[in-house]
Amino acid sequence: MANKAFRYEQVVAKIEDTIVSLNLKAGDKVPSVRKVSNDLNFSLTTIFTAYSILEARGLIISRPRSGYYINAATKSSGNATSPDKYIPLPVDVEISTMATTMMKNALEHGVINFSILAPVNEFLPITRLNKAVQASLKELNSNNFQYPLVEGHPRLLKQIARSSFDWNKIISQNEILVTNGAMEAINLCLEAVTQKGDIVAIESPSYQGLMQSLESKGLKALEISIDPLTGLDLEKLEAALTENNVAACVFSPALNNPIGCSMPEKNKIRLVKMLNEKNIPLIEDDTLGELAFLNSRLRPAKAYDDFDNVMYCSSFSKSLAPGFRIGWVIPGKYYAKVAKLKFEANTSTNGLLQDAIGRYLESGHFDTHLKGLRKTLQKQVSKYISAVNGYFPTNVKATLPAGGYSLWVELPKNIDGVDFQRRALKKGIGICPGHIFSTSSSFHNFIRINCCPLFNNKIDNAIKSLGQILFELQ
């Protein structure tokens, strides 16, 4: 099985080389399956499977009775307007207001949610989690109604510690602190190692919550551009760190949000070493790291941290239950400082749901769940990509993610993401403008589409409607 996957990867790589050597561009026809089969000396089936992988990744698309093309597209046809029941978006882009408004629209007003990165119930192991909560409730004499320890519930801490074995790293439960989600973890790390006015290096684009947090704490963002395939450019980073007095870095080496790219292992190793040498703490946001489109998770930078210099942050919000608000931090040598700040912020994190997640993890179902979720997400994303390729104008480019929920879509330069968002909202569709993923205006013509709602006819039509708006805006 593993051999087979490996074999396909080799074939896929060879086909990619062929495409590069032919200098093919968007819309160009790809050599036929038969031709490639002859040229590379692989069976038709093998080449067909490899092409399907490339299609799932969005690099190529198939057209009935015509063949495969480089990331090209077609047009669409009519659809009517919708009621104006949604909360209008502010004209001045203000990230916090925009984010809460998007959440309100998605949760309260039934807007088709491509905006908030929140797994729908169908992606979550709700029945098993329910049972776990019930088991926690049954222990009437337990401490589940009492103040939990600031570090977290021992049952959960132990299971989180165990999960680090997946990285081939041993983290002891004494190194972990449970938080109210990953954002709280990141905030505590920032508070521990920065002061107002400090410079913080971040990926560009980066998760919008981070941007808000930096703004609110009076920290300056130093944006390091990333490659859609290999993530952070370490040369650029090194140059930026030499020129600036950077207090901390906040990166997502395993899987970036919104692009969904992942750094090669050797780059992660170099990154961890470089930051340790410069004595700059790396705050690692690994919220999506478990959700790569592979058989197992991608290793975080923390896996290579022999220096206790990585402050690892993650949560169960994208894999188990966003509403439980349970995340954690492994702050390395900054443990004591972060623990103190957590205690001061809100004493500790609710104990009952920590206990319940701990029980769920003990049951051993999480691995199976994650494997299923990764496959589901990969299928979802590939359906969304097909729809986007089918309905959006040909000058729109969707980046292929290595995992997660999101599609990062580049629009023609003359189309503004916020304008697009406003028009989409009028049709009851929520999308995320690129503006909120950077402090600069670099991504004004980008949008993020979360592939959260289960793909069906309604979603297909919604993407068709988005395509129509784009044709109108051209």
Add this chain to the structure above:
Amino acid sequence: MANKAFRYEQVVAKIEDTIVSLNLKAGDKVPSVRKVSNDLNFSLTTIFTAYSILEARGLIISRPRSGYYINAATKSSGNATSPDKYIPLPVDVEISTMATTMMKNALEHGVINFSILAPVNEFLPITRLNKAVQASLKELNSNNFQYPLVEGHPRLLKQIARSSFDWNKIISQNEILVTNGAMEAINLCLEAVTQKGDIVAIESPSYQGLMQSLESKGLKALEISIDPLTGLDLEKLEAALTENNVAACVFSPALNNPIGCSMPEKNKIRLVKMLNEKNIPLIEDDTLGELAFLNSRLRPAKAYDDFDNVMYCSSFSKSLAPGFRIGWVIPGKYYAKVAKLKFEANTSTNGLLQDAIGRYLESGHFDTHLKGLRKTLQKQVSKYISAVNGYFPTNVKATLPAGGYSLWVELPKNIDGVDFQRRALKKGIGICPGHIFSTSSSFHNFIRINCCPLFNNKIDNAIKSLGQILFELQ
């Protein structure tokens, strides 16, 4: 399952053999999980579990980021007398460390808890709360596993709004934000209206969590002494406000912690008016306001706030479930700012337990529960006072509280609260030294005794032991 346990026992035995063969002594480092995994040819998970079993048995202890060590307390040669299992208190009084250590001692090491203000299970409506959580779980199609709105769960917000009728005030649910406990509410308020270096007026003594928070945010405390019967002295406050440029006040007009005093209604009215005229926001910590020894709750200052200048903070931690970590804030005219900060801090508060508390409140049992709890607490406190009066030297004075859980006890000037605390801890009794309720040393000869454990012979004996220590210290 049985097989699995058996297998662990075998592994545990093998590790014990290894330790014996290495002739390891107390304090020596135990071979790493990875090394033992290699040597004995078991998986990392198995060895980790075996080590956890050995740790639970007290043979080894783990140290963060260091590894496992032979536990000093468990020498094979005979069992010592007093099991020094409690975590020693730091010699330099550092409020945060002290507070977390007290919590650890109370929760993990079975210390008789007069230190942490946490209602025991017997004071909580656990069965009804359990049912409420179960009802929340049953709604499989609900949004209880999804991100809650930053403001809070509508069901809970509605019930909190309704509770303001008790103050003869109408608060709409749109004025309320749910938080992870009252401390988070107070922190958000401080962040909304102060900047590093600002002066904040507080009661002296005040809740230790507030002191930590001020220190951490780089805020200066202006301590206003309070009268054990009537609370804040408004003349002194007015003078202090004239002399200092105060950015905010944090007071508990309905019921102070640790003294348990309450301001007369006319003083609350004057306080609210005075601070509004001076345009200084009043952050009101009303965590204990519901627990006066009366038939109904005491009105908070917010009840008299016609100016939207009071930022009201409270929680269910002292009345329903400390471990649920559910509190709220009514930030008045600072609502938008506080909402933004809450969203940035941790997105929102866990939804399932909000829903459950909302259901519990809807059932109408909360009022009955509170009436019962007030009576229970009054009885408890009076029994504790009798014991204190019976066993402590006559030059010790306990202040009679108007409500809540705590006894504020003044010792002779020559007795230091921290010294007393350390000696009490050796006998397995946790108390709270006065130091942590002030930034000054005004209360070095005070202690707070929380009447949390149900009064019985064991408690009576514990208070007797405290009395003995005091006689020794005289």
